Amino acid sequence: MVNTMTLTWEATREFAVMAEYSTYGSVVVLQVNNPPVNSFSYHVRQGLVDGLEKAQRDPAIRSIVIMGKGRTFPAGADVREFGTASAGMMPDLLSVLAAVDTSPKPVVSAIHGTALGGGFELALASHYRLAVPSARVGLPEVHLGILPGAGGTQRLPRVVGVKTAIQMITTGQHIKAQQALSLGLVDKIVQGDLLKEAVSFARSIEGRPVEDRRISQKTVPDAEKVGEVVDAARKTIIRRARGAIAPMTCVQAIQASVLPFDVGMQRERELMAFLMTSWQAPAQQYAFFSEREVRRWSHPRDKRVNFKTAKPRVIKSVGVVGAGTMGVGITISLLQAGLKVVLLEVNKKQLDRGITTIQKTLSQKSASQRMSLLTTTMDYSALSDVDMVIEAVFESMRLKKEVFKKLDSITKPQAILASNTSGLDIDKIAAVTKRPDKVVGTHFFAPANIMRLLENILGKHTSAETIATAMQLGTTIGKVGVLVGNCPGFVGNRMLGPYVTEAVFLLEEGADPQDVDKAIEEFGFAMGPFRMGDLSGLDIGWRGRIEKGLTTEQGPPPATPPLYRRGNRYCPLADMLCMQGRLGQKTGAGWYRYEPGSRAALPDPVVQQMIREYRQEHGFKKRTISSQEIVERCLYPLINEGFHILDEGIAARSMDIDVTYLFGYGWPRHTGGPMYYAEKVVGLEKILRSLESYQAQYPDHHYLQPSPLLRDMVAKGTSLAALGTDSKL
Numbered sequence: 001m002v003n004t005m006t007l008t009w010e011a012t013r014e015f016a017v018m019a020e021y022s023t024y025g026s027v028v029v030l031q032v033n034n035p036p037v038n039s040f041s042y043h044v045r046q047g048l049v050d051g052l053e054k055a056q057r058d059p060a061i062r063s064i065v066i067m068g069k070g071r072t073f074p075a076g077a078d079v080r081e082f083g084t085a086s087a088g089m090m091p092d093l094l095s096v097l098a099a100v101d102t103s104p105k106p107v108v109s110a111i112h113g114t115a116l117g118g119g120f121e122l123a124l125a126s127h128y129r130l131a132v133p134s135a136r137v138g139l140p141e142v143h144l145g146i147l148p149g150a151g152g153t154q155r156l157p158r159v160v161g162v163k164t165a166i167q168m169i170t171t172g173q174h175i176k177a178q179q180a181l182s183l184g185l186v187d188k189i190v191q192g193d194l195l196k197e198a199v200s201f202a203r204s205i206e207g208r209p210v211e212d213r214r215i216s217q218k219t220v221p222d223a224e225k226v227g228e229v230v231d232a233a234r235k236t237i238i239r240r241a242r243g244a245i246a247p248m249t250c251v252q253a254i255q256a257s258v259l260p261f262d263v264g265m266q267r268e269r270e271l272m273a274f275l276m277t278s279w280q281a282p283a284q285q286y287a288f289f290s291e292r293e294v295r296r297w298s299h300p301r302d303k304r305v306n307f308k309t310a311k312p313r314v315i316k317s318v319g320v321v322g323a324g325t326m327g328v329g330i331t332i333s334l335l336q337a338g339l340k341v342v343l344l345e346v347n348k349k350q351l352d353r354g355i356t357t358i359q360k361t362l363s364q365k366s367a368s369q370r371m372s373l374l375t376t377t378m379d380y381s382a383l384s385d386v387d388m389v390i391e392a393v394f395e396s397m398r399l400k401k402e403v404f405k406k407l408d409s410i411t412k413p414q415a416i417l418a419s420n421t422s423g424l425d426i427d428k429i430a431a432v433t434k435r436p437d438k439v440v441g442t443h444f445f446a447p448a449n450i451m452r453l454l455e456n457i458l459g460k461h462t463s464a465e466t467i468a469t470a471m472q473l474g475t476t477i478g479k480v481g482v483l484v485g486n487c488p489g490f491v492g493n494r495m496l497g498p499y500v501t502e503a504v505f506l507l508e509e510g511a512d513p514q515d516v517d518k519a520i521e522e523f524g525f526a527m528g529p530f531r532m533g534d535l536s537g538l539d540i541g542w543r544g545r546i547e548k549g550l551t552t553e554q555g556p557p558p559a560t561p562p563l564y565r566r567g568n569r570y571c572p573l574a575d576m577l578c579m580q581g582r583l584g585q586k587t588g589a590g591w592y593r594y595e596p597g598s599r600a601a602l603p604d605p606v607v608q609q610m611i612r613e614y615r616q617e618h619g620f621k622k623r624t625i626s627s628q629e630i631v632e633r634c635l636y637p638l639i640n641e642g643f644h645i646l647d648e649g650i651a652a653r654s655m656d657i658d659v660t661y662l663f664g665y666g667w668p669r670h671t672g673g674p675m676y677y678a679e680k681v682v683g684l685e686k687i688l689r690s691l692e693s694y695q696a697q698y699p700d701h702h703y704l705q706p707s708p709l710l711r712d713m714v715a716k717g718t719s720l721a722a723l724g725t726d727s728k729l
């Protein structure tokens, strides 16, 4: 029985409060107190070492418990400290953990919340580990471009074996307490009050020798298979990493766990130093903090549009209009978050198909409970009582206006009306309603129940309350919401325009679709532009070009030069595919061909022949184009468009653009996002000079004209951080 009256507080130094020392008879409890996630900043490390030393000195103390105060056990090193003077200040995390491991008095880690990274490494250095049922543990350092550098790569395989350690560390997965128990990573799951349970447990093991509890002194169970296991893992990991160096470096460190502990630790340290000093680690850490920073949104259009002051409306029920690809995905997201949904569709077959997909997708366990939140209808009056509507009908301004007029007359006056348009003018849509302040763009990405990005578009009249509601909805359904302004294509699709256009021009000059895709995939994208086009459906872009009058279903508009539209260079190859009914995967053929039932993109001689004939007809001479040129010509114009977007105040900060691309377009995380990559990896001056050089070669590719903002920044040597509030990073 724990006697709470025996608790004593001894703040021996100013910073000791970050690792509070209290005694319960013979047990010392060290509670890390560094909100919000109890990360190991310098004062925590010092507090722990002081506490451990004090506990060793006191003969009345026979065991030690380490735990976290507030919401969690330490969630790792303080990433904001990396690269600063305090990161290097002794004691470092390694010495804290060495003091734990070698403690002659047993040390028990009592875990609640998330024991991650250095936090879990601390637990592994302890002699015993307890966890509450809801706790999770893991080594997610790989997502920050580093490795578990406080012994994680050496201790974890000594418990679970090299194979499982590789799996856990290279994916960074968090595992639940029950699984951790079955893997031998925790000794006991405790119910009830963790502090009391931990103190009782610590008392129960007092006097037992700690030597055989030290993971550092154990050997790796599958040591003899290490070569085989690493070889088998290598291929998958390299393919999955797509250019990120951390995953394979983690494997190298884990491989060293079959060596004596000190030798393995030395290897871990060297490899950690390699990663810490690489360009990828800061890029991934920037991505981590940016994902969180975009929650603190504001927009230059109006100072009331600010997360600090704008209050969201409460949304309990949502109408979704259109049960196509997007409407169904959005519905699934909303249901999974426990919101009531009224799904409306005008086509009965489509509605039935949508219901089947929703049923199949919702997890077995909760399907019936989630499905009970769904009402489906073909009658607009069923939307009369919802708090918000998300429209996802075909991408046609005429149709969207018609739908919004109807919604305005049917829904309650305070309901928010959102459009999932990919790039149409939100102000024009809002103008047909009597509530333009309640009209907003909520641009989801396909598949909408999987993709994390929600690009929220602020129209000219959208109120701060409406935008706050859209941002809040994003959080409720687990999305990363980014606030942007209204312009054709918004941020994401607008930047994609020059990228895709330039990719097609590369075909004219000699590349095949697979050459372009390969170069872009080697850069780190999951898919190059042509495979992506086939997946999304080539008709989406084609319909858009038809709507803009750039082409027709029969070919170029009458009296139009074949390779120009409105004075700009134009390549009709994509239109030609669509005219042949090659709309991508869904028709079995697009830029590639697909075997029935397969998604594997196979180079298609028919397309190669079509491109050859096209080159001949228009006098293009085929040349070999390097991967470097492909990457520069596709990505630099995309980045350039990002500078225009910043210049026009469409995005408030460069990080909003980066997060859009990381979460919506598969931009490789280890490069930080397009704007970060431009500034910190390539350098703005080099981007500018390359654009100038390509522009001189292709004067009629108008988007190669460098943005005035980019020119100005290079001339003045200013940084992207100085443009917005990125300075916190």
Ligand SMILES: CCCCCCCCCCCCC[C@H](O)CC(=O)SCCNC(=O)CCNC(=O)[C@H](O)C(C)(C)COP(=O)(O)OP(=O)(O)OC[C@H]1O[C@@H](n2cnc3c(N)ncnc32)[C@H](O)[C@@H]1OP(=O)(O)O
Pocket (backbone or CB within 6 Å): 036, 037, 039, 075, 076, 077, 078, 079, 080, 092, 093, 094, 114, 116, 117, 118, 119, 121, 140, 141, 144, 147, 148, 149, 150, 152, 269, 272, 273, 276, 277, 289, 292, 293
């Ligand atoms: C020159 C080279 C020499 C090299 C020599 C080598 C020597 C080695 C010595 C160093 C050893 C260190 C080794 C260690 O292995 C490294 C690490 O531990 S890295 C950190 C690992 N941990 C993580 O990655 C966890 C990251 N956090 C999360 O996943 C989540 O935050 C959470 C803990 C699951 C909580 O999620 P939520 O509840 O959703 O909360 P938020 O995510 O919104 O976070 C709240 C708030 O906290 C901030 N934060 C979270 N984690 C950290 C962190 N580790 N450090 C700093 N700050 C953190 C987060 O940013 C939020 O704040 P906000 O951004 O909103 O202000």
Ligand SMILES: NC(=O)c1ccc[n+]([C@@H]2O[C@H](COP(=O)([O-])OP(=O)(O)OC[C@H]3O[C@@H](n4cnc5c(N)ncnc54)[C@H](O)[C@@H]3O)[C@@H](O)[C@H]2O)c1
Pocket (backbone or CB within 6 Å): 321, 322, 323, 324, 325, 326, 327, 344, 345, 346, 347, 350, 391, 392, 393, 394, 395, 396, 399, 403, 420, 421, 422, 423, 443, 444, 445, 446, 536
């Ligand atoms: N598919 C994507 O990858 C993607 C990604 C982001 C945004 N978007 C946007 O989302 C919207 C929907 O795209 P989608 O791919 O889901 O289209 P889709 O063709 O799959 O579905 C559209 C649905 O709307 C229905 N519909 C048409 N008129 C209607 C009306 N008056 N009332 C109710 N329903 C009606 C159609 O029957 C169809 O089922 C478009 O604006 C599109 O630009 C699409």
